[in-house]
Amino acid sequence: MKFKIPRGTQDILPETSALWRIVEAKAHDLCRRYNYKEIRTPMFEQTELFARGVGDTTDIVQKEMYTFEDRGGRSLTLRPEGTASVARSYAENKMHGWADQPVKLYYIGPMFRYERPQSGRMRQFVQFGVEAMGSDDPAIDAEVIALAMNFYQELGLKGLKLVINSLGDKDSRDAHRTALVNHFKPRITEFCTDCQQRLESNPLRILDCKKDRDHELMASAPSILDYLSEESAAYFSNVQQYLEAMKIPFTIDSGLVRGLDYYNSTAFEIMLEGEGFGAITTLMGGGRYNGLVEDLGGPETPGIGFALSLERLLMALETQGIALPVEESLDAYLITMGEVAKSHAPALLHRLRGEGITVDGDYMNKKMKAQFKAADRQNATFTLVLGDDELENGTVVLKNLETGGQENIPVEQAIEKLKAERGA
Structure with a gap:
């Protein structure tokens, strides 16, 4: 009997693994310079962790998780992303009591999502992620964004575009939610089944729908920026000022909502502009998740982070013809x-x-x-x-x-x- 590799996975052969080592070494070195410490969490967790942390209304939880029951009858899930696991570890290990705050962590490891395999998107993929937990200073938002930008820039990528938005605080989101429901409800039957279900449960997710992104109501949907509280608007303004001081160009996109329920306040993505990278140009995304640690049983803890796919990074490097300095020689x-x-x-x-x-x-x-x-x-x-x-x-x-x-x-x-x- 001949065996084949499972769909959506890949064998990383020696000539390619050398490239992986270079980009992983860059991530380790950059985090060292920014004083982020490595954390390694289990590759599977209790299913409820992701249902509560990532969100019941997300595609990840509803459609993409690899979930199984162990011999003890417990429901476990291969981790589809890293932030929920890090937040769980933060709460469980009482990191809020550590002397040095915020707690600045990073991880590199495999994640698993049952989605349609395509170029740069696998069912088993590797993420490099950063989490800064314990501070609500807009300066840490700018630092996390700067780290992500530096990672791509130091590997030689050109044509990077940083897009930012604010999802506001609870009052801002509640007001925006009402406006979204009123906007979409009269014509919600024109949208996909998922969007119809999300109208009441989480209308913000409608803005992230891939099927209906060209519907005319998407372009005219209420902007979250028009509903920001005074405090949220001031916070977002401070983030922008820090980025400007760092000379990091950015574009504000009020339609940027991210695909996970735990995001609030600052949200951002880095995209690649130019020919040859395909229709999906987003390289990475991140944002604030104030409230996530509390949802997972910990104390009130603000946090911000990002995650990026190493597969998409390597594809982008290849597209731009960037040759990494592989040294595969013998003394x-x-x-x-x-x-x-x-x-x-x-x-x-x-x-x-x-x-x-x-x-x-x-x-x-x-x-x-x-x-x-x-x-x-x-x-x-x-x-x-x-x-x-x-x-x-x-x-x-x-x-x-x-x-x-x-x-x-x-x-x-x-x-x-x-x-x-x-x-x-």
């Missing part, structure tokens, strides 16, 4: 001549690796010429040639494949030269 390749020398190769390779040298050798009983070809294919800087004479004298022939120069020297001296070359 040295050990070439043996004869069975006796071959029998000594494993011990020598082990010793070289213990000295921090990246080295490999032949395990296919190749002739000497074929071993040199293997060294070339693997971009080895040096070869170490070991034969009967070298074994007897305790030496190796060290050859620089870039210059062609070679010398027969003691093994210890060869090790020191390779270490010095690596250090250079």
